[in-house]
Amino acid sequence: MNFWFGLLIGIKEIGAHKFRSFLTMLGIILGVASLLAMFALTEGIAQGMREMLAASGGVERVDVTYKDPSEELQDLAFLSPGRTMADVEALRKGAPLADLVSPQMDMGNVAVRHSNIKLRLTVSGVCPEFMEMGKFEIEAGRMIGQPDIDSVGRVAVIGAGVADELWPDNPEYIPLGEAIMINGIPYRIVGTFELSESDQSKRKREAGISAAQDERRTRRLGKRKAKAAKFDPYWQKNHTVVIPISTMFFDFRTAANADGSPNPKVDRLSLRVSDLSLFEETLNQVRAVLIRTHRGIDDFGFDTREEWFDSIESSVRATRMSGSFIAGISLLVGGIGITNIMLASITERIREIGVRRAIGARQRDIFTQIVVESGVIGFIGGLLGLAAATGMIHLLILISPTENAPVITLQAVMISFGFAVGIGVLSGLYPAWKASTLDPIEALRYG
Amino acid sequence: MALVELYDIRKTYRVGDQEIAALDGVTLSIEAGEFLAIIGPSGSGKSTLMHLLGCLDTPTSGRLLIDGVDISRASNDDLSAMRNAKIGFVFQSFNLLPKFDVLRNVELPMVYAGVAAKVRRERAMEAIDRVGLMNRLHNTPLQLSGGQCQRVAIARAIVNNPKIVFADEPTGNLDSHTGEAILTLFRELAASGRTIVIVTHDNTIAARLPRRIEMRDGQIRLGVEAQVSNTAPLAPMPKEVA
Numbered sequence: 099m100n101f102w103f104g105l106l107i108g109i110k111e112i113g114a115h116k117f118r119s120f121l122t123m124l125g126i127i128l129g130v131a132s133l134l135a136m137f138a139l140t141e142g143i144a145q146g147m148r149e150m151l152a153a154s155g156g157v158e159r160v161d162v163t164y165k166d167p168s169e170e171l172q173d174l175a176f177l178s179p180g181r182t183m184a185d186v187e188a189l190r191k192g193a194p195l196a197d198l199v200s201p202q203m204d205m206g207n208v209a210v211r212h213s214n215i216k217l218r219l220t221v222s223g224v225c226p227e228f229m230e231m232g233k234f235e236i237e238a239g240r241m242i243g244q245p246d247i248d249s250v251g252r253v254a255v256i257g258a259g260v261a262d263e264l265w266p267d268n269p270e271y272i273p274l275g276e277a278i279m280i281n282g283i284p285y286r287i288v289g290t291f292e293l294s295e296s297d298q299s300k301r302k303r304e305a306g307i308s309a310a311q312d313e314r315r316t317r318r319l320g321k322r323k324a325k326a327a328k329f330d331p332y333w334q335k336n337h338t339v340v341i342p343i344s345t346m347f348f349d350f351r352t353a354a355n356a357d358g359s360p361n362p363k364v365d366r367l368s369l370r371v372s373d374l375s376l377f378e379e380t381l382n383q384v385r386a387v388l389i390r391t392h393r394g395i396d397d398f399g400f401d402t403r404e405e406w407f408d409s410i411e412s413s414v415r416a417t418r419m420s421g422s423f424i425a426g427i428s429l430l431v432g433g434i435g436i437t438n439i440m441l442a443s444i445t446e447r448i449r450e451i452g453v454r455r456a457i458g459a460r461q462r463d464i465f466t467q468i469v470v471e472s473g474v475i476g477f478i479g480g481l482l483g484l485a486a487a488t489g490m491i492h493l494l495i496l497i498s499p500t501e502n503a504p505v506i507t508l509q510a511v512m513i514s515f516g517f518a519v520g521i522g523v524l525s526g527l528y529p530a531w532k533a534s535t536l537d538p539i540e541a542l543r544y545g
Numbered sequence: 546m547a548l549v550e551l552y553d554i555r556k557t558y559r560v561g562d563q564e565i566a567a568l569d570g571v572t573l574s575i576e577a578g579e580f581l582a583i584i585g586p587s588g589s590g591k592s593t594l595m596h597l598l599g600c601l602d603t604p605t606s607g608r609l610l611i612d613g614v615d616i617s618r619a620s621n622d623d624l625s626a627m628r629n630a631k632i633g634f635v636f637q638s639f640n641l642l643p644k645f646d647v648l649r650n651v652e653l654p655m656v657y658a659g660v661a662a663k664v665r666r667e668r669a670m671e672a673i674d675r676v677g678l679m680n681r682l683h684n685t686p687l688q689l690s691g692g693q694c695q696r697v698a699i700a701r702a703i704v705n706n707p708k709i710v711f712a713d714e715p716t717g718n719l720d721s722h723t724g725e726a727i728l729t730l731f732r733e734l735a736a737s738g739r740t741i742v743i744v745t746h747d748n749t750i751a752a753r754l755p756r757r758i759e760m761r762d763g764q765i766r767l768g769v770e771a772q773v774s775n776t777a778p779l780a781p782m783p784k785e786v787a
Contacts, residue, residue, distance in 0.1 A: 103656055114644060453640045456601060457701065458629020458657040460622050538601050542640065 104467045108474035111443070122439045123479035125432025129425055130483025130518045135490045136421035137510035144414040146502030149296055150331055151410065153233055157403045158374055160196075160381065162367040162388065165399035178395035180363045183343070185391050186225070189369065192387040195380035197372035200227040201364040203346045210339055211279040212264040219260065221280055221339045223346020231368050234338070238272045239289030246288075246342040252349075254278060254285040258293040259336030283349055285341060294332045296502075377404070429517055432479070433525040440472050440529035451533055452541025461534040468530035469523055476522015480515045487514070546613060547574035548708060548740055549598060554607035556593050567593040568604070569763035575742070577708070580735035582751035583744045585760030592713070594760065595744045599634060599711045600627040612708050629657050633702030637714035639694040641686040647673060647697050648682045654705045672700040676730060692723035699730060709740040716750065728753075 112119040151157070162185075167175050181201075189199045203223035210217045228234070229241045237258065246253050256264075256278070264278065265271045277284045330336075347362065354361035371380045381400055388398055444451065451464055491504045556568040567590050575581065585591045596602040597609060600616055603624070609617045612631055616624065628634075633654075641650045651669040660668070673679055676696040686694050695715060702710050712731065716724030728750065735741050743754065751757050759766040 110644060449640065450642055453636075453642065454653070454657075455625070456599075456628060456634050456640075457654040458625055458705075460625040460657070462622075463625075463657060539596050542601075542636070 101466070101470065104470035105474060107467055108471035111471055112474060112478065118439065119475060119478075122435050123432075123475055123482060125428065125435045126476055126479030126518050126521060127432075127483040127486050129429030129432045129521075130480050130514045131486035131490050132428055133422065133425035133517065134484060134487035134506065134510055134514040135494065135504070136425055137418065137514065138487070138491050138504035138506045139494065140414050140417045140421065141507055141510065142502040142504040143417075144410060145505055146296060146331075147410045147414075148407075151403060151406060153294060153332070153335065154403075156233075157407050158371045159231065159403055160369050160371060160384075161401040162369065162384070163399050163401045165397060167395050167397040171395050175395055175397060178392040178397050180392075181367045181398065182362050182364060182391075185367060185388055186364070188387050188391045189384060193369075193380070193383045195372055195376055195383050196369040198227045198231055198368075198370035200225055200231040200368045200370075201343060202228065202366035202368070203343055203351065203363075204365040205281075205346070205350055208281055208339075209279070210260065210264075212273075212276065215264050215266070217260065217263055217337075219337055219339055221341060221346075223343035223350075224340045225343055228340060231370060232335070232338075234294075234335075235292040237290045237292040239274045239287070241289055242340060242342050247344045250344045250348055251342055252283065252285045252345055253288045254280070254339055254341045255289040255291065256287060256340075257291045257336045257338040259333065260339055261290050280339070280341070281350070291336075291338060294335045296332065377402075426517075429521050433521040436472050436475055436522060436525040437528060439475075440468060440526055441532070443471075444468060444529050444533040447533075448536060448541050448544040451536055452538050452544065455536070455538035456542060464536075465530045465534040468533050469526040472526025472529070473519060473523040476519045476525075479522065480518025483518055484511060484515060546610075548577040548579075548612060549573075549575040550608075550610040551597075552608040554594075554597065554604045554609060556590075556597065556602070557605050566763050568597070571607075571763075571765055573758065573765060575709070575740065577740055578735075578738050579756060580732070580741050580754055581743070581756035581758060582754040583742060583758045583760060584746060584748060584751045585766075586746060589760040590763040591744050591746075591760040593763075595711055595713060595742070598709075598742065599632050600624045625657075629654060630705060631708040633705065633707040633710040635695065635698050635702050635710065635712035635715045637717040639686065639691070639698045639718070641694055641697055641701075643686050646683045646685050647678060647689075647700075650686070650697055651700045651704050654701060658705055668704055669700075672704040673697075675703065676700045690723075691719050692726060695719065695723075695727050696730065699727075699734075703734065703739070709742065710734070712741065712743045714745055714747075715743060716745075716747070724750075 162181060164181065166172070167178070183201060186199050186201045189196060193199075201224070204220055205222070206220045207218050208221045210219050210221065222228075224242065225247065226241055226243055229236070234241075236255075239255070242253060242255055245251070256273075261271070261273055262269055265273055272290055273287050274289070276287050278287060279285075343364075347360070351362070352360045369384065371377055373380075381402075384400075389396060392398065454464060488506070491506070495503065551571055551573045554568055554571045555566065557564050557566045559565075569590075571590075571594065583591045583594060593602075597604055598611070600611065600619075601624070603609075603619065604617055607617065608615060611627065614627065616627060619627065634640075642653070645653070648666070648669055651672055652665045655665045655668060670679070670682075673682065676699050678693060678696050678700070681689060681693060681697075686697065689697065695718075699710075699715075702712075715731070716727055719727060731741055731743065743750065745751055
């Protein structure tokens with residue numbers, strides 16, 4: 099018997115018992131819906147996390163951190179100058195595999211003032227590499243350049259959030275050439291960074307969802323949820339204030355230590371691995387350079403994003419696994435439902451099966467017919483499940499808004515749908531086997 | 546060689562620890578083009594005989610050849626193929642598929658034969674025309690009378706152009722008038738050269754067929770068959786029917 103004929107019979111049979119077939123499909127529908135919704139939610143979270151990771155420099159970024167030296171060197175630890183500009187120079191010369199080296203001197207809780215508005219922010223002294231390392235884009239003006247560092251210029255580049263807050267009357271205003279006071283010292287703004295935001299809020303902004311709409315939504319959601327909804331992981335990045343690293347040292351670090359001595363140490367030393375396939379080699383090269391500038395003291399370690407990346411992936415995997423397990427149980431229950439109905443259905447049709455056998459249907463023709471029938475139930479259930487999943491996702495967004503909108507990937511759709519059809523076919527196997535092994539004579543006599 | 550040949554066919558069933566011989570040594574041959582009746586009371590073995598002749602079952606022992614093919618030890622699939630290609634069935638309770646219309650019911654055997662959809666339709670129409678139901682093509686069995694249902698069943702039985710048609714009490718569920726019309730249809734089919742075997746317990750039907758085989762206790766009652774020659778002309782129809 100040909101497959102299309104079996105398909106036709108299956109559809110006819112389902113059409114003849116619409117309500118019963120729908121009830122049968124319900125398990126599959128809910129199973130597929132929860133499977134796909136779960137995939138979409140975890141994918142949304144994972145994408146949000148990956149976006150943030152990329153915005154902070156991606157996996158190719160490595161931070162050189164301070165670490166307690168190994169035990170046998172601890173008494174000699176004073177010999178090491180720590181992470182200083184000397185490291186930066188040495189790395190630029192001696193570690194070609196790291197194609198960017200960006201030092202940073204941070205000063206927290208600094209008063210940044212313009213006219214009568216005062217903000218408390220972290221100000222960083224940086225090199226020009228800072229911009230590429232942190233994936234910043236210049237909106238207007240320019241980044242701090244090598245001449246600024248050489249001439250110890252009092253210039254600053256500020257993030258979009260800082261500009262918005264210091265000049266609140268006009269959000270479009272670009273304060274190039276304006277002066278801001280950093281701990282009482284005047285700096286000239288030479289550039290502004292572009293606004294950083296998640297892809298989702300970008301989409302939202304471009305789609306024209308205004309702040310007023312957001313405000314209404316926030317009010318509707320109540321205070322507690324509003325806080326969660328307003329949490330902006332890009333706040334820090336948009337409130338960056340950078341000045342030349344040399345200026346930072348001369349203005350704020352010359353007497354920064356408790357005993358009044360200058361503090362030449364950098365607070366952050368980031369580098370970029372030029373080729374990810376040479377990740378380990380790069381770290382070795384960097385280690386070899388730093389061990390010399392640190393006079394043999396291993397008081398530094400590496401903070402790689404790879405671990406961050408891995409932990410994102412593994413937590414997503416874990417969520418996905420447990421979610422799949424629960425959705426899988428739902429699908430299994432749906433499958434048992436199909437088996438049950440198919441068994442009832444063949445009992446109803448024993449005579450028909452007898453007739454089909456008498457006019458020449460082989461066992462495998464009957465088998466195919468029943469399997470195709472339950473496969474069609476799985477197929478239609480899968481389709482309805484996909485539709486239900488989109489509804490379910492909208493519902494979830496409504497009751498629990500997150501920054502990370504669920505993302506439905508083609509792969510997730512295929513897997514969920516494939517499962518539905520697979521379960522449909524599998525649950526038809528036993529009834530099909532039962533139907534095909536009926537004795538034609540007894541089947542004809544039945545009922 | 547005869548179309549159907551049986552040599553010492555036995556069929557036994559086990560019921561509990563008891564062996565029951567439904568057929569106890571049946572030897573018989575049926576020539577192509579014969580129109581015959583198998584009669585006998587219930588329990589005589591006539592249904593079992595029909596099931597064997599119709600390739601629905603295989604004998605416990607003996608040799609059974611249909612159209613030269615030995616089916617005594619045939620596989621399940623071979624039996625299906627034989628039924629599909631060489632045998633047509635007409636049942637007492639019609640056994641049409643209630644969800645399909647007349648056309649689809651008649652097409653069904655050709656579906657299993659793997660006939661192309663277009664050819665299927667043509668041949669089904671021919672068979673339906675043959676039984677005179679062209680005006681009912683798209684009715685379902687529930688919308689038809691008993692006689693019409695049996696005509697559809699006959700169309701279905703002949704659509705694959707089988708070597709032999711078995712009818713199991715074809716008039717059993719019909720009133721006498723409709724039953725006569727169905728018998729007339731069989732008679733016409735037989736006259737056009739088709740081999741037809743009618744299984745019945747109704748002697749008034751059997752008496753009008755050219756050849757009768759009477760079953761009793763799993764065996765053919767000899768002597769009864771001998772009364773009618775294989776080559777005898779068709780018995781005259783009673784006046785009121787003809």
